[in-house]
Amino acid sequence: MTLDANGGVAGGAFRVGGTIGTPLGIPKYDITADMRHPNLVRFVRAFDPGFKPANPRLGGLSMAVKLSGSEDAMAITGLTGKIGPTSVSGEGSYRAAGADGARPDVKLSLVTSTIPLSDFLEAPPRGRRTQQGAGQPSGVSPARTGAGGASAGQRWSREQINTDALGVVDANIDLRAEAVLYKTFRVDQPKIVAVLKDKVLDVQRITGTMFDGGFEMRGKVDGRGVPVATTSLTVTKANVGKALFQAAEFDIATGILSFGMDLSARGRSELDMIRALSGKGKIDVVDGVVKGFELKRVSENLKNINQLAGLLGALTSAMDGGETKFSSLKGTFDITKGVMITNDLQLVADAGAGNARGFVDLPRWNMEMNADFRLTDHADAPPFRVRAVGAPDNPRRLFDFQALQAWVLQRGIGGLIQNLVPGAKNSDGGQQLQQQQQPRPEDIIRGLLKGLGR
Numbered sequence: 001m002t003l004d005a006n007g008g009v010a011g012g013a014f015r016v017g018g019t020i021g022t023p024l025g026i027p028k029y030d031i032t033a034d035m036r037h038p039n040l041v042r043f044v045r046a047f048d049p050g051f052k053p054a055n056p057r058l059g060g061l062s063m064a065v066k067l068s069g070s071e072d073a074m075a076i077t078g079l080t081g082k083i084g085p086t087s088v089s090g091e092g093s094y095r096a097a098g099a100d101g102a103r104p105d106v107k108l109s110l111v112t113s114t115i116p117l118s119d120f121l122e123a124p125p126r127g128r129r130t131q132q133g134a135g136q137p138s139g140v141s142p143a144r145t146g147a148g149g150a151s152a153g154q155r156w157s158r159e160q161i162n163t164d165a166l167g168v169v170d171a172n173i174d175l176r177a178e179a180v181l182y183k184t185f186r187v188d189q190p191k192i193v194a195v196l197k198d199k200v201l202d203v204q205r206i207t208g209t210m211f212d213g214g215f216e217m218r219g220k221v222d223g224r225g226v227p228v229a230t231t232s233l234t235v236t237k238a239n240v241g242k243a244l245f246q247a248a249e250f251d252i253a254t255g256i257l258s259f260g261m262d263l264s265a266r267g268r269s270e271l272d273m274i275r276a277l278s279g280k281g282k283i284d285v286v287d288g289v290v291k292g293f294e295l296k297r298v299s300e301n302l303k304n305i306n307q308l309a310g311l312l313g314a315l316t317s318a319m320d321g322g323e324t325k326f327s328s329l330k331g332t333f334d335i336t337k338g339v340m341i342t343n344d345l346q347l348v349a350d351a352g353a354g355n356a357r358g359f360v361d362l363p364r365w366n367m368e369m370n371a372d373f374r375l376t377d378h379a380d381a382p383p384f385r386v387r388a389v390g391a392p393d394n395p396r397r398l399f400d401f402q403a404l405q406a407w408v409l410q411r412g413i414g415g416l417i418q419n420l421v422p423g424a425k426n427s428d429g430g431q432q433l434q435q436q437q438q439p440r441p442e443d444i445i446r447g448l449l450k451g452l453g454r
Helices: 040-045 150-155 270-276 295-302 309-319 402-420 441-453
Strands: 002-009 012-021 028-037 061-069 073-083 086-095 105-112 170-177 179-182 185-197 200-210 213-222 228-239 252-266 278-291 323-336 339-349 352-361 366-375 384-390 396-400
Touching (some): 002 028, 073 105, 295 366
Antiparallel strands (some): 012 028, 170 185, 179 185, 228 252, 323 339, 384 396
């Protein structure tokens, strides 16, 4: 029997043509199918009304494929088309559900153009990007922050995760793409091998190149009962300057990054997953630049501490922005119940070094990180602190120079006293007065006024 059928579906059109042989009543198919729709989002919403992608203008849908075989088993060849902005081609096979209850089974080997993953994913509802918790006082900790506040409810969905789609078919997917884009991240030439069986999606391997470095990811989603997700991620020698961390005014601008992370979560909703998130990771960046302050300029200004005006310059130089080159930035972190904590983040930089510790509380969308910096050329100077507090995607950056300010003032005023007040003298390199020749208060004031009058 020759078949040539045309029809419409959800505002689009389809055509099916070919032959159907029926020896002994068992149909044998050799057909081609072609489907087109001008609006991919509208087409998907005909079957899933809740589909709300981040980019509502994905474009159209076009797909052509040849099917040959019986209704129990078919070969899939000549698969070509476009899904929104992404072109796709490939081949595979299909096996129908078995009498023993086995699910339909699909095997596909696909090649695609760039996949803008962020465009296809659901857009966060308004109000999620809250800055609840910004400006928390110093010393705030995750344990002392109210659980399940407004920010948690707004940012993370409480809607139950539906895993029914994982049980429709079993599948084996081998995909090669030109690139996969997710927000500011780009993985070039990714190779993805994934197996779906008995409602368990096992992403056995995702490999590729990210920012000129290596990228590897594995993961699993178990949709039986309460959803469980696990993943591991490794990035090796990636170029940070390729937009990896360039979204903030105070962040890593350039460098070579190696990164590793293992995560697991369990929950019925997105919020439950975040609250149960656990894992660990490590970061190592070499030969980089951090934006937001300039340690070298602070150090140079402090060399002029005999001039009190140098105090203001030393402090403002760190707050006016600038850049600091570093040779190493590394540390580890642990995640428990959605709270990431680090206590050993270390920076070795031009003119100084820093140690940071703090937390990022994902369920409550709050953070506090404290970094103490010491200046290499001023070994006896106390450290100064840089704090980042508030919402992780928009923290407030605060500087604490009190100890350094006191040290500079002490050294500067000591120098003036030594030069202006009779009887003042260095002792063992310090700014001290000889015990046997302590000046009177009026002598100090008179000397200071006389020096300033000059």
